[in-house]
Amino acid sequence: MHHSSCTVIFAFMQYETTEKLKNTELWIFDADDTLWESALYFRRAEEDFLGLMLSLGFDPETIRNEVHSRDIERLSVTGYGVRPYINTLKSILAEHVTALSSYLNDSIDYISNSLLHHPLVLLPEVISTLEKMNICGKKMLVYTMGEDDHQRDKFNRSGIAGFFSDIVVVPVKNENTMKELLASFGTLPERACMIGNSPRSDINPAIECGVNAIYLKRSITWQAEQTEFAEPELVTTVTSLSEILPLAGIE
Amino acid sequence: MHHSSCTVIFAFMQYETTEKLKNTELWIFDADDTLWESALYFRRAEEDFLGLMLSLGFDPETIRNEVHSRDIERLSVTGYGVRPYINTLKSILAEHVTALSSYLNDSIDYISNSLLHHPLVLLPEVISTLEKMNICGKKMLVYTMGEDDHQRDKFNRSGIAGFFSDIVVVPVKNENTMKELLASFGTLPERACMIGNSPRSDINPAIECGVNAIYLKRSITWQAEQTEFAEPELVTTVTSLSEILPLAGIE
Structure with missing residues (x-):
């Protein structure tokens, strides 16, 4: 009997979530690794x-550990972005090699350029999902962290900018930046829905503000972004963006 | 008894090879995937x-098969190079998508740029081996296939250009281009040694011309470059460039 009452409660919560999401006025999308590939390019830069x-x-494994621990330290100071990441790599290089040859300077510059100007590869179902949301008149935003110029460059190259009302870039996403976002768009938390792949930066701050949250589970997510959900019962998990269509009342 | 006589014959051949290599006047190095990473970047471009x-x-697997079969067809016509490879990708895209959006054009351009301007990452032991060879007065050449401007750009960025007498770029490496190379440097085949990671383009043409050959075995080699050795008993296999030092009589 215990098992089946759980099932009933779960089914009721699912129904409630679905009902709540149908009243969503503002769909807020994370960008990196939700709309397009990003962590992949950081992984390539690290490999190089x-x-x-x-x-x-x-030894590569020793260096890998240095990069990871430095990167976590740095995030709390500089926020996310390609240039701070490259600075981490440069400082590790400078500590190991006293005289930097032009080969090394060039190589770091090429690693940096590859990361800033990587191809913009949208994730599966992104184009078709946004097209349908747009046709149905849904108001959509891109809300991302990193460097303003670099994130806007990717947004402009993506070919999907026309589906969104706006893009908002912040150095780090948290509860405060989410509250400011809602205030600037005059939206009540329960009428907003955040969609993203990062438990730390997308899901938990939204839930803590009373915003509905849809977690896009992907195979690659930044280690620093993996954390427990603050309130797992309030999170809807999907594995492809197209699964938000029925949640938004679109068939 | 059979086993031990094989061992004796093998030991004798090894001794002969070592003696022959000590008379080498011209050390000819392949570049891509022998001195620096290259196939890795084509693999990334394919992934993108x-x-x-x-x-x-x-479906990615269907497209992957198309890219591979087209690429093999193309090689015999255009030779190796980034631009012909990108043209293969463009023609596959154009066959599947009638109206190319600027997103798609931009993405292909970014894939192409990433491949042309990838970071120059030397393989392990390359710097230290070439330094020692240079100190000992060995005459060394880079002999590579692909597009002249692109290969020279990588050579200049590599930081190791100063160790070599020259770089020779050809569209495809074969027995004829090897003979021309030897003639232009006035070197007898038995006084030359070719070092490379490709059985098809580096090892077999050298062996067929009477040039000594050292095969650098790597985990990543182009599928089209994998073939049987024409005369396996004449090939010396190494897994790191530093193993050529004792073969060149350097400790």
């Missing part, structure tokens, strides 16, 4: 940096 | 292209 250090005789 | 096609709803 480890290769570069290996060519100089340094 | 498949992601792009997936964002439009096309």
Whole structure:
């Protein structure tokens, strides 16, 4: 009997979530790794940096650990972004190699450029989902963290900018930035829905503000972004963006 | 007894190879995937292209097979190079999508730029090996296939250009281009040694010309480059460039 009452409660909560989401006036989308590939390019940059250090005789696993621990330290100070990340790599290189040859300077510059100007690859179902949401008159925003110019450049290259009312870029996403976002668009929390792949930056701050949250579960997510959900019973998990269509009342 | 006589013959051949290599006057190095990473960046470009096609709803495995079969067809016509490879991707895209949006054109351009301007990452032991060879007065060449401007750009960025007497770029490497190379440097085949990671383009043409060959075995090699050795008993296999030092009589 216990099992079946759980099922009933779960089914009721699902129904409630679905009903709540149908009243959504503002659909807020994370960008990196929700709409397009991003962590993949940081992983490639790291691979290149480890290769570069290996060519100089340094053990890749030792360097990888240095990059990861420095990166976590740095995030709380500089926020997210390509340039702060590259600065981390440069400072690790400078600590190991006293005289930087032009080969090394060039290589770091090329790693940096590859990361700033990577191809814009949309995730599966993004185009078709946004098209349908747009046709049905849904108001949609992009809300992302990182460097303003770099994030807007990706947004403009993405070919999907026309589906959104606006893009908002902040250095770090948290409860305060979410509250400011809602205030600036004059939207009540329960009439907004946040869609993203990061438990830390997308889901928990939304839930804590009373905003509905849809978690896009992906195979690659930044290690620093993985955390427990604050209130897992309030989170709807999907594995493809197209699964938000029925939640938004679209068939 | 059979086993031990094989061992004796093998040991004798090894001794002969070592003696022959000590008379080498010209050390000819392949570049891509022998001195620096290259196939890795083609693999990334392919991954991005498949992601792009997936964002439009096309099955990545079907597209991957198309890219591979087209690429093999193309090689015999255009030779190796980034631009012919990108043209293959563009023609596959154009066959599947009638109206190319600026998003798609931009993405292909970014894939192309990433491949042309990828970071130059030398392989392990390359710097230290070439330094020692240079100190010992060995005459060394880079002999590579692809597009002249692109290969020279990588050579200049590599930081190791100063160790070599010259770089020679050809569209495809074969027995004829090897003979021309030897003639232009006035070197007898038995006084030359070719070092490379490709059985098809580096090892077999050298062996067929009477040039000594050292095969650098790597985990990533182009599928089209994998073939049987024409005369396996004449090939010395190494897994790191530093293993050529004792073969060149350097400790």
